[in-house]
Amino acid sequence: MKKRDDVLVGIVMAVAIVVVILGSLWLARGGLSKGYPLYAKFPWSAGLKQGQPVLLGGVNVGYVDEVDLRPDGTVLSTFRVGKQYKVPIGTTATVVANGIFGDMAIALTPKAPNAQSIPPGDTVPVGPSAPGIAQLTSKADSVATAVNAITLALNKELVTNGGAADLRRSLASSNALILNMNRLVSQFSTIAAEQNRQLSLTQASLRRATSGIDSAKIDSTLVNFRQTSANMATLSADFKQTSAKLDSILAKANSGTGSIGLALNDPGAYNDIRQVIQHMDSIMVDLKKNPKKYINLRIF
Amino acid sequence: MRDIGRGLGEPGTYARETIRQMRNIGVDSLPLAAIVAAFIGAVTAFQTRYQLFGGVQLSVVGLISRQSIILELGPLLTGLVLTGRVGARITAELGTMRVTEQIDALETLAYDPIAYLVVPRLIAAVVMVPILTILANAIGVGTAFLTAIVATDVSSAAFSEGLRLAFAPFQIVYSIIKATIFGAAIAFFCSYEGYTTTAGAEGVGRSTAQAVVITSVAILVLDALTALLLAPYLQA
Numbered sequence: 001m002k003k004r005d006d007v008l009v010g011i012v013m014a015v016a017i018v019v020v021i022l023g024s025l026w027l028a029r030g031g032l033s034k035g036y037p038l039y040a041k042f043p044w045s046a047g048l049k050q051g052q053p054v055l056l057g058g059v060n061v062g063y064v065d066e067v068d069l070r071p072d073g074t075v076l077s078t079f080r081v082g083k084q085y086k087v088p089i090g091t092t093a094t095v096v097a098n099g100i101f102g103d104m105a106i107a108l109t110p111k112a113p114n115a116q117s118i119p120p121g122d123t124v125p126v127g128p129s130a131p132g133i134a135q136l137t138s139k140a141d142s143v144a145t146a147v148n149a150i151t152l153a154l155n156k157e158l159v160t161n162g163g164a165a166d167l168r169r170s171l172a173s174s175n176a177l178i179l180n181m182n183r184l185v186s187q188f189s190t191i192a193a194e195q196n197r198q199l200s201l202t203q204a205s206l207r208r209a210t211s212g213i214d215s216a217k218i219d220s221t222l223v224n225f226r227q228t229s230a231n232m233a234t235l236s237a238d239f240k241q242t243s244a245k246l247d248s249i250l251a252k253a254n255s256g257t258g259s260i261g262l263a264l265n266d267p268g269a270y271n272d273i274r275q276v277i278q279h280m281d282s283i284m285v286d287l288k289k290n291p292k293k294y295i296n297l298r299i300f
Numbered sequence: 301m302r303d304i305g306r307g308l309g310e311p312g313t314y315a316r317e318t319i320r321q322m323r324n325i326g327v328d329s330l331p332l333a334a335i336v337a338a339f340i341g342a343v344t345a346f347q348t349r350y351q352l353f354g355g356v357q358l359s360v361v362g363l364i365s366r367q368s369i370i371l372e373l374g375p376l377l378t379g380l381v382l383t384g385r386v387g388a389r390i391t392a393e394l395g396t397m398r399v400t401e402q403i404d405a406l407e408t409l410a411y412d413p414i415a416y417l418v419v420p421r422l423i424a425a426v427v428m429v430p431i432l433t434i435l436a437n438a439i440g441v442g443t444a445f446l447t448a449i450v451a452t453d454v455s456s457a458a459f460s461e462g463l464r465l466a467f468a469p470f471q472i473v474y475s476i477i478k479a480t481i482f483g484a485a486i487a488f489f490c491s492y493e494g495y496t497t498t499a500g501a502e503g504v505g506r507s508t509a510q511a512v513v514i515t516s517v518a519i520l521v522l523d524a525l526t527a528l529l530l531a532p533y534l535q536a
Contacts, residue, residue, distance in 0.1 A: 005319050005320055005322070005323040005327075006319055008323055008327045009319060009322045009323055009326060009327060009428075012326055012327050012330060012428075012431060012435075013427075013431055015435065016430075016431040016432075016434040016435050019434055019435060019438045020434045020472060020476075023437075023438060023441075023472070024469050024472055026464075027366075027463065027464050027467040028464075028467055028469060049468065051467065051468070051469070098465075103465055103466045
């Protein structure tokens with residue numbers, strides 16, 4: 001009975017010890033695997049604690065093993081990455097908030113895909129840190145100060161120096177101007193409507209005129225024009241030929257060749273003609289004087 | 301207290317009895333502690349899920365279940381359950397021995413009754429209540445996990461994420477410290493009530509009831525004091 005008590009108590013205690021060790025390990029770092037160590041030296045660790053996760057590209061790949069504040073004021077963080085994960089060269093480490101409960105994590109951010117990885121025991125360069133609550137509060141404070149200064153300046157300009165009254169007057173003037181503009185716009189609208197109406201009427205007239213034209217007649221007219229034009233071309237060609245012939249005739253006449261040329265250019269022929277004409281004149285004179293000499297008219 | 305200190309100096313007297321008491325207090329109480337922890341874990345996960353308003357991450361169920369069970373419900377409910385089961389037994393045993401003059405007989409035989417009767421129970425309670433609490437915590441978290449993924453829309457991945465969120469090993473140490481204090485309180489107050497029992501069988505009953513009430517209140521007070529003293533270190 002005594003021995004049985006010893007065994008049972010021992011079993012229960014052993015189970016409890018195993019449970020507490022395995023449970024703590026799983027809760028703290030997700031399992032028994034230790035992974036390989038890497039280091040990062042942060043100027044500000046933002047409350048990073050042992051057991052917190054290490055994220056590579058947003059995936060949980062390890063846990064923070066140790067956080068050591070060094071005499072030079074930097075925080076040397078030792079973290080372990082699972083053996084199945086490789087951290088590409090060029091990766092930077094930053095401490096980031098993990099969730100909304102103030103938990104922190106180390107974020108490993110690769111600069112670019114790289115087949116080569118950081119060897120175990122090496123130090124990962126530190127990247128730009130995410131702004132903490134204090135920094136955000138400080139920014140908000142400076143913004144609030146600037147807003148306050150602007151408010152004071154506006155108060156001085158608008159209230160103390162009467163800017164608000166000026167503004168009100170300007171607004172009233174603007175209002176009147178806008179009313180005038182509205183009237184003008186309405187007048188323009190009326191004119192535009194009238195113009196539009198006139199244009200519509202013109203368009204309608206044009207449409208009517210266009211619809212009144214007999215396209216068959218236009219076609220026949222065009223055909224006639226075309227024929228006339230062809231006739232004119234033929235006439236022109238005939239003219240050209242006639243002109244050429246006349247040119248050659250005139251050239252012959254000028255050169256004194258042929259009958260006309262001789263008639264035109266031979267002085268003898270001219271004189272003969274003159275003598276003929278003078279004879280004719282003397283005959284006509286004699287005829288007038290003695291008609292019966294030349295004309296012996298008997299009727300019946 | 302002084303008598304207990306003196307009794308601790310006689311390991312030959314209490315060593316064998318301590319193992320027997322560890323069996324009585326620890327091993328025999330394990331089913332009860334497990335059942336309580338299982339139901340507490342299930343109810344915690346279930347109620348936590350339906351207390352969340354829309355938009356809150358469901359991993360919070362894992363976080364709240366872990367924190368509630370490990371930091372508070374595990375040690376406190378195990379302590380209160382053991383007060384009823386173990387504390388009442390200790391008071392009744394010692395009270396009966398007192399009213400039947402067995403303790404007087406031990407003194408007559410030159411046995412130190414404190415070393416023989418109280419010290420083994422005290423050691424057994426101080427050792428086994430934390431052990432039971434650790435197992436209760438594990439069972440509670442386990443049933444919370446099962447309940448969350450079976451009876452609610454919380455996924456196992458979300459629950460596991462919440463379970464591991466913001467965990468510090470001191471949270472388990474905190475739970476063990478509480479359980480140790482509660483174990484000591486159960487053994488001390490119940491042994492005292494039983495050891496000082498008077499007036500026969502009626503006195504035994506009165507002492508037992510009184511021991512359970514006093515120990516339960518003492519556990520609640522010690523729980524509050526422990527939280528006041530140690531809670532700041534949970535964030536470290």
